[in-house]
Amino acid sequence: MTAQEVATAVPPEASDSFPADRRLEAYRTMVLARSLDDRCIALQRQGRIGFYAPHAGQEAALLGSAYALAPDDWVFPAYRELVVALVRGASLQSVVDQLFADSGDLTKGRQMPNHFAFRAQHFVSASSPIGTQIPQAVGAAMAARSRQAPIATIAYFGDGATSSNDFHAGMNFAGVFRAPTIFFCQNNGWAISLPRDRQTRSPTLAGKADAYGFPGVVVDGNDVGAVYTAVRRARRRAVAGEGPTLIEAQVYRFGPHSTSDDPRRYRADSEVESARLRDPVHRLKTELLSAHLLDEAGDAKIWEEARGTIQGAVTAAEAAAPVGPLSFFDDVYASLTPRLAEERAGAAAQVPAEARRP
Amino acid sequence: MTAQEVATAVPPEASDSFPADRRLEAYRTMVLARSLDDRCIALQRQGRIGFYAPHAGQEAALLGSAYALAPDDWVFPAYRELVVALVRGASLQSVVDQLFADSGDLTKGRQMPNHFAFRAQHFVSASSPIGTQIPQAVGAAMAARSRQAPIATIAYFGDGATSSNDFHAGMNFAGVFRAPTIFFCQNNGWAISLPRDRQTRSPTLAGKADAYGFPGVVVDGNDVGAVYTAVRRARRRAVAGEGPTLIEAQVYRFGPHSTSDDPRRYRADSEVESARLRDPVHRLKTELLSAHLLDEAGDAKIWEEARGTIQGAVTAAEAAAPVGPLSFFDDVYASLTPRLAEERAGAAAQVPAEARRP
Amino acid sequence: MTELTLVQAVNRALFDAMRSDPDVLLLGEDVGVNGGVFRATDGLLKEFGAERVIDTPLSETGIVGAAVGMALYGLKPVAEIQFLDFIYPAFDQIVSELAKMRYRSGGQFPCHVVVRAPYGGGIKGGLYHSQSTEAYFCHTAGLKVVVPSTPADAKGLLLSAIRDEDPVIFLEPKRLYRSATGEVPDGDPAVPLGRARVVREGTDVSLIAYGAMIPPTLEAAATLGTEGVSAEVLDLRTLVPLDEKSVVASVEKTGRAVAVHEAARFCGFGAEIAALLAEKAFYSLKAPIGRVTGYDTPFPYALEQLYLPDAPRIAAAARAAMTAG
Amino acid sequence: MTELTLVQAVNRALFDAMRSDPDVLLLGEDVGVNGGVFRATDGLLKEFGAERVIDTPLSETGIVGAAVGMALYGLKPVAEIQFLDFIYPAFDQIVSELAKMRYRSGGQFPCHVVVRAPYGGGIKGGLYHSQSTEAYFCHTAGLKVVVPSTPADAKGLLLSAIRDEDPVIFLEPKRLYRSATGEVPDGDPAVPLGRARVVREGTDVSLIAYGAMIPPTLEAAATLGTEGVSAEVLDLRTLVPLDEKSVVASVEKTGRAVAVHEAARFCGFGAEIAALLAEKAFYSLKAPIGRVTGYDTPFPYALEQLYLPDAPRIAAAARAAMTAG
Numbered sequence A, B: 001m002t003a004q005e006v007a008t009a010v011p012p013e014a015s016d017s018f019p020a021d022r023r024l025e026a027y028r029t030m031v032l033a034r035s036l037d038d039r040c041i042a043l044q045r046q047g048r049i050g051f052y053a054p055h056a057g058q059e060a061a062l063l064g065s066a067y068a069l070a071p072d073d074w075v076f077p078a079y080r081e082l083v084v085a086l087v088r089g090a091s092l093q094s095v096v097d098q099l100f101a102d103s104g105d106l107t108k109g110r111q112m113p114n115h116f117a118f119r120a121q122h123f124v125s126a127s128s129p130i131g132t133q134i135p136q137a138v139g140a141a142m143a144a145r146s147r148q149a150p151i152a153t154i155a156y157f158g159d160g161a162t163s164s165n166d167f168h169a170g171m172n173f174a175g176v177f178r179a180p181t182i183f184f185c186q187n188n189g190w191a192i193s194l195p196r197d198r199q200t201r202s203p204t205l206a207g208k209a210d211a212y213g214f215p216g217v218v219v220d221g222n223d224v225g226a227v228y229t230a231v232r233r234a235r236r237r238a239v240a241g242e243g244p245t246l247i248e249a250q251v252y253r254f255g256p257h258s259t260s261d262d263p264r265r266y267r268a269d270s271e272v273e274s275a276r277l278r279d280p281v282h283r284l285k286t287e288l289l290s291a292h293l294l295d296e297a298g299d300a301k302i303w304e305e306a307r308g309t310i311q312g313a314v315t316a317a318e319a320a321a322p323v324g325p326l327s328f329f330d331d332v333y334a335s336l337t338p339r340l341a342e343e344r345a346g347a348a349a350q351v352p353a354e355a356r357r358p
Numbered sequence C, D: 001m002t003e004l005t006l007v008q009a010v011n012r013a014l015f016d017a018m019r020s021d022p023d024v025l026l027l028g029e030d031v032g033v034n035g036g037v038f039r040a041t042d043g044l045l046k047e048f049g050a051e052r053v054i055d056t057p058l059s060e061t062g063i064v065g066a067a068v069g070m071a072l073y074g075l076k077p078v079a080e081i082q083f084l085d086f087i088y089p090a091f092d093q094i095v096s097e098l099a100k101m102r103y104r105s106g107g108q109f110p111c112h113v114v115v116r117a118p119y120g121g122g123i124k125g126g127l128y129h130s131q132s133t134e135a136y137f138c139h140t141a142g143l144k145v146v147v148p149s150t151p152a153d154a155k156g157l158l159l160s161a162i163r164d165e166d167p168v169i170f171l172e173p174k175r176l177y178r179s180a181t182g183e184v185p186d187g188d189p190a191v192p193l194g195r196a197r198v199v200r201e202g203t204d205v206s207l208i209a210y211g212a213m214i215p216p217t218l219e220a221a222a223t224l225g226t227e228g229v230s231a232e233v234l235d236l237r238t239l240v241p242l243d244e245k246s247v248v249a250s251v252e253k254t255g256r257a258v259a260v261h262e263a264a265r266f267c268g269f270g271a272e273i274a275a276l277l278a279e280k281a282f283y284s285l286k287a288p289i290g291r292v293t294g295y296d297t298p299f300p301y302a303l304e305q306l307y308l309p310d311a312p313r314i315a316a317a318a319r320a321a322m323t324a325g
Ligand SMILES: Cc1ncc(C[n+]2csc(CCOP(=O)(O)OP(=O)(O)O)c2C)c(N)n1
Pocket: A080, A128, A129, A130, A157, A158, A159, A160, A161, A162, A188, A190, A191, A192, A253, A257, D029, D058, D060, D082, D086, D089
């Protein structure tokens, strides 16, 4: 039985289909996500935030997977998953506060934009090193199982991350220990300037699961319903004790790798244009239009609302107080060590008076 | 086309078969190897050498692969490959000197026994960290190709090493760059106390090659001819620019992991006994007997000769001078740095007079 | 009180910690069925089962990565790295993830993992079974680093490490695993992190050491005593957070200091000791600060006894401090 | 002479090295088609082709592991790590293999690889695009460690590093990539490894720094000058092998020393400087040795300007040294 066949062997259930009554809500979230992306790139260009890593082109994969999870599941993100946090209940304001690194930022201004952490949503702290979240998701899954919690963990990562040490270690541990983990690879065609085909000669990324003895499936990442179904089934397998699944969601990164990147150096505009024909936002809109759940006027309103909501959050973030000037000494350890207390006192003496105001 | 099929698609050639006129020589070497193993374990038990990692059970895989290589090929060993060095022309004396870490040791007494390096034989310095030689073999292969040298590199490693970071990195680079590398995995069933089935859920280790887009083959590692053929074909593929091959030679480790190990803690004697029924030395002997290339009297003589040769090398090693007492400051860099020169001078003042004698 | 070897004391601490807290679990290579290559985990699989004593595949990245995930979820994993020399495949997980998780999440995700690893030379282990690279971890904010030198400390400090809220790198002097024996309290002899111990009081020179260097340092102190030099021996026990006060206080008293470790000298822990004293005990110093350390070479095999600091080298450095100036 | 930025000087050095020696080749992530995320390798693919300018998969283990193999075979690979913060997946290959290959083989297998990596803060990179962990490499026998601070040194030292016979970790101060400009000799301006440079002479206090800390250190020296304090500024340039003589000579002259780096303080390179001086310049010292460094926290994002040593902090430490005692 190949990996593909194993996955197909999980019997389908009605609950595997994306709930019809949430499609409009999903579209709203998708529009919010896309609008936020556009706005954040502009904010970065204007020097109002320091950095941004866009997710445009990956919204269906992000939303489809996020909707398929249960609240108690744990999410181990990379850096393009802010939509997942929103679906899980993180507020738009807290997301925007992280981008602005202001006093509303739950990560206390310590990380670059896009490196979120939302404890209440079981959305684990993101880091920059590629792939490190993968074995962590496996460990958390093993821990949950040992506590008899009927949950799954999900690790998000890109095509580039499949080359990382941590992918190999995490996948192998998951196979050996049959961890209830969903490996969700967003293959967006590029790892900065390296195209997928130069990343690995594996015919598909999903096929790499064979090497670890569990199923891998390819899914059209522009199809929110297809992604939802794939993740639901992987989740059922996981919770039923049948072990992990690797899902390769095939998407395309429309924008630059990040605001520091100039994609014209390594790919043709025409490639982007043809990928845009499969734009997941447009696709869901078309589906909703033909199902008469949406009309153009309603659509325009959704976009307008999204922009308004974002504007509100941005305005609030810009009005928010900065993080406290000595707050960067906190949380290194559970409590300040004597050495840090001394360093902090020294720094306090140096911090210019104006910065010390709250 | 699966990996298995790709490999099978390399057309067989007459030169792929183990040369009939070298079978007796191979047997002699195998007997030497087995005898050396027994002797070294005894030497360690007597406290005459510090450590030993036996290869008993793996001789056919080692010899079959070594004979299949060309002199200009480069070998990246783990720590059970001393037979490979012998086949490539390293002297038994230099092997034994390494085990004794005496002044004849080409590694200058710096490494534990079994960590050989033989420049003249393109037998690269072995280290203890598992798997690190694997991407190195790939880099050397890329370098050789860029110099138009028609050679292959071979990386030796165990079943346990397939879990290492370096296996993943090396295999992936080899696939992407179509490096002329042979990945030779000796699956001896165990990584210290961890059985193969707990190392990974991959049905075979050879199958892991699929994840990197090149062929993997399983071969009976007790059959010197079968191993020879598999390596010859992989080598032809490599030199022809068709890229790497992963070979899984299925063997069994008869002895302890090393002289520090007590295998009875984790495996039943009965498992060892049944594996011994497939003893590669016995198997080649039986083949030679039935081909009338050997009789029992001749066999006894081969064993006796082997023991004599080994005794000679051991005697010489025990008579050899120790390494110079300050030699451990050399070769950190191409030349002594000022700091090392100072440390060396300080140490010279401390070394007890008797140690300073050459 | 029971007389135990150091490795037995480690084993007892693991038994005690696992008995008293169901969230504690172990993972590593050969820790289960085999009981650990040094037998530190002997008997644990039998008592606690395979869900809590986990034999892992050969991947330190996986061991520490999974341990981090377990800790995030709320368990208290104790990861074993078979030899400190093999920790580097896990280095990224340790320095990028484990050390920084609490910080980068603004305190939302504490991540308490204990990473145990046998370290150091003296067992004829050559380059890769002898290393002592504690300085890498000490330089990494977010980690605590602990090195016991006696069976009682091994048990007490390991219990404290497991109960601490922060990630701890727990380095066990393998050379002392069987050679160091001593009385170990039976109950719950937690020894607090962050406190050095004066092993021997003295007034002329402070010998500052830890782990496997304590026995030769004590031997040197004894020799010095016969020469009329009163050497104080400090066992740091915890390298991070360092008990700076005790170190400074000792040197304020003696005026002379020698730092001892088996790691290479350049940028080793002894440099931090010297820097600390050159800043905070400067006016008490009567002599240059000595360092007796491994040399700046990889760890050799045949000549390890010349590489490793021993009592004569330590005593010589103390004498140099006494006669300096 | 040409006026270049520091990153352009790196680029020129790579061009020159590759033109003059066909064995030199580059590998790393995004170094080819993209020309490097900082454009350090811009134009090289076009001139030298894909066999010599190799875009690799996302694996630092693979990059350094393959580079080691290439070097063993006889080539001279220059491996780029995109940010020093991402070097840890290659840590095992660097410390276990690259650093020890020549040694462990008894000199049979020299292994000359240059690993280039942009390091340091000041670009709002947060925890993972700002690190300065040179101490890890300095503590690893077998590696050389080089940090330029000017365009001319960047070119000259990189050429020397590529021509050296030993493995070199070459750390480029990314904060100065574009902000530091200067005249760079055109021909072959090799700057020898192992020699510090007196950037500014002085008699009262020695400020010992390297890399991106040179500009704020010079600024502090200028301020001190206006206050009548004559500060000498030493740019170490090579951390291993360290030019101990120049460091000691400077402090023998001034009697006061402040070590400056942006890495965390505890067990940072400044500790080695202090230890060196506390041993070899002890009798010249008139004041406690100061260290102005990053704090012992991970590198923060919003508040990086408070984390990073700046001219006021450096000047304050120098003043403290002047008034001590
Ligand atoms: C270990 C490591 N090496 C290099 C980098 C620099 N880097 C950041 S993102 C990236 C590409 C990631 O590609 P992929 O995994 O496909 O994710 P995507 O950005 O396409 O979502 C690289 C090389 C890093 N962050 N971590």
